Amino acid sequence: MNCIKRILEYIIVFFVIISFNFFIPRLMPGDPFTFLSSDEGSVHSSYTDEQIEKYKAYYGLDKPLWEQYKDYVYNLFRGDLGYSIYYNEAVSSIILKRVIWTIGIVVVSIVLSSLLGIFVGAFSAWHRNSAIDKIIYSIMIVFSEIPSFLIAMLLLFGLAAGKGWFPLSGGITVFGEYKNVFEKIKDIVHHGFLPVLALVLSQTGGYYLLSRNSMITVLSKDYMLTASAKGLDDRRIIFRHGLKNAILPVITRIFMNLGSVFGGAILVENVFSYPGIGRLMREAVMVRDYVLMQGIFLNICILVLTMNFLADIVCRKIDPRVE
Amino acid sequence: MKKGFKFLIFIMIAAMLLSGCSNEKNVAINQKEETVAKEENKEPVEINLQGGDWGYPSPYTHYSRGPGIFKMRLIFDSLLERGEEGLIPWLAESWDISDDGRLYTFKIRQGVKWQDGEPMTAEDVKFSFEYYSKYPPVSDDLGISENNYIEKIEVVDENIIKIQVNEPNATLLERFGTARIIPKHIWSDVDDPTKFTDSKAVIGCGPYILTDYNEEQGAYRFEAFKDYWGPKQKVDVIKFVPVSDSLLAFENGEIDLTGITPDVLSKYENTPQYKVLESPAYWGYKLALNMEKRPEFKDKNLRQALAYAIDKEELVEKVARGAARVGSAGYLPVEHIWYNKNIKQYDFDIDKAKKLLDNKTYNFTLLTGDSNPELRIAELMKINFEKAGINIEVKSVDSKSRDAAIKNGDYEMALNGYGGWGGDPDMLREQYRSKNREKTIFSGIPGYSNEKINKLCEEQLHEMNEEKRKEIVFELQEEIAEEIPQIPIYNTTGYVVFRPEKYDGWKHVFNHHEVTHNKISYLEME
Numbered sequence: 001m002n003c004i005k006r007i008l009e010y011i012i013v014f015f016v017i018i019s020f021n022f023f024i025p026r027l028m029p030g031d032p033f034t035f036l037s038s039d040e041g042s043v044h045s046s047y048t049d050e051q052i053e054k055y056k057a058y059y060g061l062d063k064p065l066w067e068q069y070k071d072y073v074y075n076l077f078r079g080d081l082g083y084s085i086y087y088n089e090a091v092s093s094i095i096l097k098r099v100i101w102t103i104g105i106v107v108v109s110i111v112l113s114s115l116l117g118i119f120v121g122a123f124s125a126w127h128r129n130s131a132i133d134k135i136i137y138s139i140m141i142v143f144s145e146i147p148s149f150l151i152a153m154l155l156l157f158g159l160a161a162g163k164g165w166f167p168l169s170g171g172i173t174v175f176g177e178y179k180n181v182f183e184k185i186k187d188i189v190h191h192g193f194l195p196v197l198a199l200v201l202s203q204t205g206g207y208y209l210l211s212r213n214s215m216i217t218v219l220s221k222d223y224m225l226t227a228s229a230k231g232l233d234d235r236r237i238i239f240r241h242g243l244k245n246a247i248l249p250v251i252t253r254i255f256m257n258l259g260s261v262f263g264g265a266i267l268v269e270n271v272f273s274y275p276g277i278g279r280l281m282r283e284a285v286m287v288r289d290y291v292l293m294q295g296i297f298l299n300i301c302i303l304v305l306t307m308n309f310l311a312d313i314v315c316r317k318i319d320p321r322v323e
Numbered sequence: 324m325k326k327g328f329k330f331l332i333f334i335m336i337a338a339m340l341l342s343g344c345s346n347e348k349n350v351a352i353n354q355k356e357e358t359v360a361k362e363e364n365k366e367p368v369e370i371n372l373q374g375g376d377w378g379y380p381s382p383y384t385h386y387s388r389g390p391g392i393f394k395m396r397l398i399f400d401s402l403l404e405r406g407e408e409g410l411i412p413w414l415a416e417s418w419d420i421s422d423d424g425r426l427y428t429f430k431i432r433q434g435v436k437w438q439d440g441e442p443m444t445a446e447d448v449k450f451s452f453e454y455y456s457k458y459p460p461v462s463d464d465l466g467i468s469e470n471n472y473i474e475k476i477e478v479v480d481e482n483i484i485k486i487q488v489n490e491p492n493a494t495l496l497e498r499f500g501t502a503r504i505i506p507k508h509i510w511s512d513v514d515d516p517t518k519f520t521d522s523k524a525v526i527g528c529g530p531y532i533l534t535d536y537n538e539e540q541g542a543y544r545f546e547a548f549k550d551y552w553g554p555k556q557k558v559d560v561i562k563f564v565p566v567s568d569s570l571l572a573f574e575n576g577e578i579d580l581t582g583i584t585p586d587v588l589s590k591y592e593n594t595p596q597y598k599v600l601e602s603p604a605y606w607g608y609k610l611a612l613n614m615e616k617r618p619e620f621k622d623k624n625l626r627q628a629l630a631y632a633i634d635k636e637e638l639v640e641k642v643a644r645g646a647a648r649v650g651s652a653g654y655l656p657v658e659h660i661w662y663n664k665n666i667k668q669y670d671f672d673i674d675k676a677k678k679l680l681d682n683k684t685y686n687f688t689l690l691t692g693d694s695n696p697e698l699r700i701a702e703l704m705k706i707n708f709e710k711a712g713i714n715i716e717v718k719s720v721d722s723k724s725r726d727a728a729i730k731n732g733d734y735e736m737a738l739n740g741y742g743g744w745g746g747d748p749d750m751l752r753e754q755y756r757s758k759n760r761e762k763t764i765f766s767g768i769p770g771y772s773n774e775k776i777n778k779l780c781e782e783q784l785h786e787m788n789e790e791k792r793k794e795i796v797f798e799l800q801e802e803i804a805e806e807i808p809q810i811p812i813y814n815t816t817g818y819v820v821f822r823p824e825k826y827d828g829w830k831h832v833f834n835h836h837e838v839t840h841n842k843i844s845y846l847e848m849e
Contacts, residue, residue: 028723028724029720029723029724029727029728030721030723030724030726030727031727034723034726034727034730035387035726036725036726036729036730036739036741037692037722037725037726037739037740037741038388038740038741038742039694040606040694040696040740040815040817041582041602041606041742041815041817041836041837042388042389042390042606042742043388043389043392043606043741043742043743043835043837044387044388044389044741044742045387045388045392045461045462045463047463048466048469050468050469050470051459051463051468051469054459054468054469058517083518086386087378087386088378088379088383088384088517088518088520089520089538094538097538097539098539101539156567156568156571157571160571161568161571161574161575164575168566168567168568168571168572168575168577169565169566169567169572170540170542170564170565171539171540172540174374174537174540174542174562174564174565175535175542175544175562271567272567273541273565273566273567275539275540275541275565286722286723288723
């Protein structure tokens with residue numbers, strides 16, 4: 001019963017979101033075909049009114065809004081995300097080509113930042129109120145408060161432009177030829193290093209604080225006293241007895257956080273011209289490509305909902321007390 | 324726990340591998356030509372330029388902005404080409420326009436080959452024009468899909484094509500001359516060209532072949548076409564690579580040319596390893612007045628007062644940091660080939676503005692976009708307008724919303740900027756003639772109609788004698804400057820910097836400001 005209720009909830013949320021995805025872009029002023037101005041220095045070919053009418057009819061934008069909505073939902077259930085107006089390509093294939101890059105940096109950065117946060121947090125909690133704890137604490141606070149794109153810009157200017165250790169942009173060397181697959185992986189890691197680092201730096205603080213707090217609570221528990229009374233060494237106490245109990249809120253946070261990591265990734269991608277979904281989204285909004293916007297938002301929404309759902313399941317698994 | 328961790332690592336590696344794989348699917352690749360190292364000892368010239376995704380460069384699938392258009396033009400040639408002084412013969416060796424201005428005869432060059440080896444003939448030209456009337460391309464030079472002025476196209480023999488039009492029109496030569504010629508043997512059975520993204524869609528008869536295109540990275544690679552009919556390519560390979568910050572990329576040697584702001588100009592000027600070019604001022608901002616919404620603007624004195632109350636010199640200095648020319652009241656910018664310098668000038672003069680206003684005060688809202696220069700121009704104008712007794716409320720929205728408002732006539736005053744000010748003077752007609760019958764891309768000037776301007780606009784369009792047409796356009800500019808129905812603010816110039824030792828062939832053409840967008844920049848022209 002409970003399970004059905006939850007699934008129903010998810011379905012309702014999903015429908016509300018796709019409706020918003022559909023209507024908000026279309027209610028914004030402007031359309032995909034009117035270009036009266038351009039960025040400084042750039043030229044734009046303009047369309048006459050007749051051409052605009054023609055294009056609108058071609059993409060079905062001349063129909064009443066509710067009819068377009070009906071078509072959209074109908075096509076969605078047939079698995080058809082539509083055809084991008086600006087890019088002249090099926091939305092699903094555009095997204096597929098790019099989303100993999102974004103998922104790559106997001107997943108890697110979540111894994112790294114959560115691990116780092118958990119361990120450093122546990123370490124800090126163990127040494128709480130000592131000098132080292134205070135130093136780590138302040139560093140973490142600072143980094144968690146700087147927006148990720150700002151960190152990204154500092155990294156770009158410092159490590160890529162200044163030192164020249166990393167490429168300035170892109171996800172892979174263009175027109176590169178590789179002797180073997182390892183060289184290619186190396187190239188991809190090399191390109192992805194700074195975007196991932198920027199995300200890790202901005203994410204770790206949050207995990208650290210959570211892990212530290214949770215660990216401090218756990219450390220004050222009676223069973224920790226028992227553990228040290230048994231004469232176990234510190235490492236064993238922290239990792240076997242402490243961390244196992246302290247980690248639960250962190251796990252929940254990892255999943256809940258996914259939406260905001262995506263948000264951060266989108267900005268970081270723009271800084272590094274990383275070929276992920278973030279740059280695509282910005283472009284789609286700027287040119288009012290309704291179909292593509294819907295497709296991207298839909299994908300992000302499905303991803304976040306799935307992650308919430310997983311968070312539910314995982315938390316139940318780890319801690320049966322969660323209901 | 325441990326298992327979960329391993330799983331995560333697995334996912335992470337899988338994601339990275341997959342992302343690598345998707346990259347391998349670089350589209351296109353016609354016959355991948357071996358780079359032609361023409362003379363012995365001579366290294367092939369390879370240049371890198373700022374990339375970004377501008378679409379698959381067929382006439383139907385590139386994106387509608389400049390960088391998309393010119394990439395397509397590297398592959399596709401046209402009857403004429405833009406030279407430094409004017410239009411020059413290209414696929415058409417010569418042409419003739421009948422005295423009544425209704426019959427165009429083009430002599431098509433012999434021995435021109437498509438990039439797949441087929442010969443290019445007059446049939447292809449006829450086919451292209453007819454195809455464009457059915458399916459307008461992204462950059463629609465002909466513009467015949469809704470108002471077909473072509474009455475008949477006749478292929479006399481393999482090399483001669485005659486085009487009969489319904490009335491004399493001075494803009495047609497450029498239209499015929501710049502429309503891209505596409506191969507009949509490929510496109511004749513394509514009936515949804517916007518979805519035609521086969522590798523055959525990028526076969527033209529131009530100087531460059533597309534060998535690689537990577538959409539998500541925004542990378543292109545073009546190679547010189549060996550059997551090109553025309554001027555020898557000075558650049559063997561043109562690569563467009565993704566950059567995050569173009570100046571950083573230029574400093575690092577990743578790209579060989581970049582646009583720079585006046586703030587960093589001094590670093591590159593007078594340094595032997597760099598060369599700096601100033602671009603002609605063919606991109607500009609204007610202040611539009613909506614006379615339908617605020618009939619007060621129909622009063623010429625108010626309009627002239629506004630023009631006097633804008634300190635354009637100050638705007639050029641403070642906003643464009645000197646990299647601009649003060650806008651001409653007659654619309655055609657000072658560097659336009661047909662600019663008339665004897666028109667009325669509106670030098671900044673608050674007292675004159677006050678006198679013209681005759682102690683009346685006004686309140687208007689000014690609509691602008693949200694870019695930095697636009698906001699600064701708006702705020703600076705506001706200060707001076709207030710001194711003259713005109714109170715302005717600045718309303719800033721995103722660029723698309725502003726465009727929509729302008730199109731729908733939903734504004735009082737609006738500031739916007741766009742390119743193409745170096746084009747055919749017929750743009751004066753598109754801008755200033757009253758719009759009651761026809762629809763055009765520009766909203767025109769709502770509520771404005773001036774008989775003399777309307778008449779001159781029509782006259783210049785139908786005058787086939789260039790000298791006579793020039794006279795009319797000069798008179799038209801004088802009339803416009805006196806009437807000042809909208810106010811050009813300034814035209815930006817901007818600078819590009821490059822390393823001459825790498826490549827030094829960059830040229831400007833007579834009507835465009837971007838050196839990289841000109842075909843002749845890459846070719847050996849006498």
